[in-house]
Amino acid sequence: MKRLIFVNGTMGVGKTSTCKELLGILQPSVFLDGDWCWYMNPFRVTDETKHMVESNICFLLNNFLSCSEYENVIFCWVMHQESIINNLLKKLNLTNVEVYKITLSASKEALTQRIKKAIENGERTFDVLQRSLDRLPLYQEQEMHTSHIDVSNISPVQAAKEIAAMLGA
Structure with missing residues (x-):
């Protein structure tokens, strides 16, 4: 049976880094970062672009799920609401697929430290810090019916190992 692993969390919490590590642990696997479907210039969030991005994500995930070469399909994205x-x-063919939903969370202090480091390295812009902190409460356990991992004091490698253990891998 295939596994579809959804990883969500606020910006800068370490979703992409954790999923890249998970890609190396779970084999054979494929990884899609939802942000890759948003690379556009100018960046515009409208009903039309949101629909396009979600359609592209579902198209790719369905193709990965239907490909016999992969046992694990890893997907990360901000997904700040359970409805997302x-x-x-609802748009995926989940026949013979186990779905795992995992939220990465961090303390305000740890998240601030991570994002400030990313800003210093030119990986993020300063405006991301406040937006990410503002969204942090949306990922609380009572808001998201997912498995939660606090990554405040662990590395992406350790988080990936925790996810692999959850999956029995």
Whole structure:
């Protein structure tokens, strides 16, 4: 049976880094970062672009799920509302697929430290810090019906190992 692993969390919490590590642990696997479907210039969030991005994500995930070469399909994206996850899942062919939903969270202090480092390295812009902190409460356990991993004091490698253990891998 295939596994579809959804990883969500606020900006800068370490979703992409964790999923890249998970890609190396779970084999054979494929990884899609939802942000890759948003690379556009100018960046515009409208009903039309949101629909396009979600359609592209579902198209790719369905193709990965139907490909016999992969046992594990790893997907990460901000997904700050449970309804986003559920809307995507409704559009996927989940026959013979186990779905895992995992939220990465961090303390305000740890998240601030991570994002400030990313800003210093030119990987993020300063405006991301406040937006990410503002969204942090949306990922609380009572808000998201997902498995939660606090990554405040662990590396992406350690987070990936925790996810692999959850999957029995």
